[in-house]
Amino acid sequence: MIKKTLLLFALAFIVSNVVLASNSDKKKEKFSFAFLTDIHLNKGDNNCFDGIEKAIQSAKSKKVDFILTGGDNVDIDVLGKDGETAHELYGRYAMIIENAGIDYHATLGNHDRYFGCKKSDPLYNEGMFEKYLSKSYYSYNHKGWHFIVLNTANSVVDEKQKQWLAEDLAEVDAKTPIIVSVHVPFLSVYYPALEGVYKSNDTFSNFKEIWDMFKEHNLKLVLQGHQHLYEEIKTLDVQFITGGAVCASWWGGDYHGTEEGYLIVECNGDNFSWEYVDYGWEVKR
Numbered sequence: 001m002i003k004k005t006l007l008l009f010a011l012a013f014i015v016s017n018v019v020l021a022s023n024s025d026k027k028k029e030k031f032s033f034a035f036l037t038d039i040h041l042n043k044g045d046n047n048c049f050d051g052i053e054k055a056i057q058s059a060k061s062k063k064v065d066f067i068l069t070g071g072d073n074v075d076i077d078v079l080g081k082d083g084e085t086a087h088e089l090y091g092r093y094a095m096i097i098e099n100a101g102i103d104y105h106a107t108l109g110n111h112d113r114y115f116g117c118k119k120s121d122p123l124y125n126e127g128m129f130e131k132y133l134s135k136s137y138y139s140y141n142h143k144g145w146h147f148i149v150l151n152t153a154n155s156v157v158d159e160k161q162k163q164w165l166a167e168d169l170a171e172v173d174a175k176t177p178i179i180v181s182v183h184v185p186f187l188s189v190y191y192p193a194l195e196g197v198y199k200s201n202d203t204f205s206n207f208k209e210i211w212d213m214f215k216e217h218n219l220k221l222v223l224q225g226h227q228h229l230y231e232e233i234k235t236l237d238v239q240f241i242t243g244g245a246v247c248a249s250w251w252g253g254d255y256h257g258t259e260e261g262y263l264i265v266e267c268n269g270d271n272f273s274w275e276y277v278d279y280g281w282e283v284k285r
Helices: 002-027 048-061 083-098 127-132 159-170 190-195 207-212
Strands: 031-036 066-069 103-105 138-142 145-149 177-181 218-224 230-235 238-243 261-268 271-278
Touching: 031 048, 031 238, 048 083, 048 261, 083 127, 159 207, 218 261, 238 261, 238 271
Parallel strands: 031 066, 066 103, 145 177, 177 218, 218 238
Antiparallel strands: 031 261, 138 145, 230 238, 261 271
């Protein structure tokens, strides 16, 4: 009886270790994704919809697991009360995403907001984005990494979102690598680089408070949009990358040397690498 018990214990030990090894291997599985920010789809005669479809196909050709956007997907906030065009742009974009054949996660940008209705209307501000694309802040897991998408389009992370973030992080193991996507950046040197001055609107207003919420966690990478410049900033062991723009200078060519493009991010174990990809779109002259 003792021998039988010992045998069963040994078998259970072996099986449990096999499962642990399997889970560990899964966490270390290599994968890549594309970060497409500042697309700025509009009704202008600039081939912007051809551009986003070309960028998506380029990303798919590189065998990425999914696409993550960094905001300013469509130009809606400039439309005033033209709700018909707002719905048309979002509907066309949503159809492209649906037919893309790849998982697609969107971040809200300041131009994705609609203000042509009453504040009580569910479509007001981020409401239309949420109707067509996704929640304005959310999280998901992928192959051992935790992704958090925040709403910084209003240049602040409000109290409701902060509470949600605290609850989300409470469920994440301290060792789990984390990637955050925002539109208005945590850190940027846009104005110092272009104008030689520091301005508060390079970042969302409570960026340090939100950054501090990650102190007990393994925050690896923050992906940012809004500036249309390609920037790399690493400080306090966190990498911040402003991912240029799919539209570059609003579909008019490069923006201060940053070509129309997107990021490919490759995650391998607990590490990551990246490159900026010019997907070959040309300005319609």
